[in-house]
Amino acid sequence: MRFTNSYIKSRAPQEATNFLKRDNKLAALLPAVERMASLQQDCAATLPAMFSQCDVLAFEQGVLLLSAPNTALAAKLKQQVPKLQDALLKRGWQINNVRLRVQMMKAVEIKPETRPLSLSTAAVDAFDSLSQTLEQSKQNAPLIAALQRMVQKRRERPDY
Structure with missing residues (x-):
């Protein structure tokens, strides 16, 4: 699940949180969702080039679990773990360990924008x-x- 700043034109961003607040069981998930989204944003701010393809999968008991779409990116990300830990510590996240998981993301179909061919x-x-x-x-x-x-x-x- 990606927590990015996506914006759907037909809906205001707060409609999802209002929906979660209406149901007691779903409302209990809201703080966890907001926490994961905040952690995803902080990671992306620290390593913007790498984190465009990565996701925060879990953060429990000081262990941060990140996903990478391939082994090459996971190796590069592993080299940046100390920098990431320091930056997140400065932002108030208590991270003792960072684990990486190579996990193929579901391919998103990208439809190229077609434009009519104009001839003089x-x-x-x-x-x-x-x-x-x-x-x-x-x-x-x-x-x-x-x-x-x-x-x-x-x-x-x-x-x-």
Whole structure:
């Protein structure tokens, strides 16, 4: 579970805490959630480059359990443990030991932002010229037809 500063436009951030406060059983979890979120933020502030991929899994009896998505990052993080412990101690966290767990995170599907391809009028004219100058043969017929369709669409709708 990631405790980052994510913001959903349709909901205010306090709606989740209000939901937790309504139920007695869930309200008991609220201090623990806030504590873990605060610890996650303090770790991220100390090691921002590394902690973008890591998570705080648990913090019990002075033992901090962190997850890393791969062994390479876990090795780098292990080298930074003394720095992390010192920084967290200065922020008031009593951490005696830091353990690391390599744990593959669920892959988040990233949808690339697609934008329409825009062509200048000179480019559209060049494709039109190419479709007219290509040799009329059986192999070139599909290419010529595709070029002519593209030129027609671009001239009808320049924003297409």
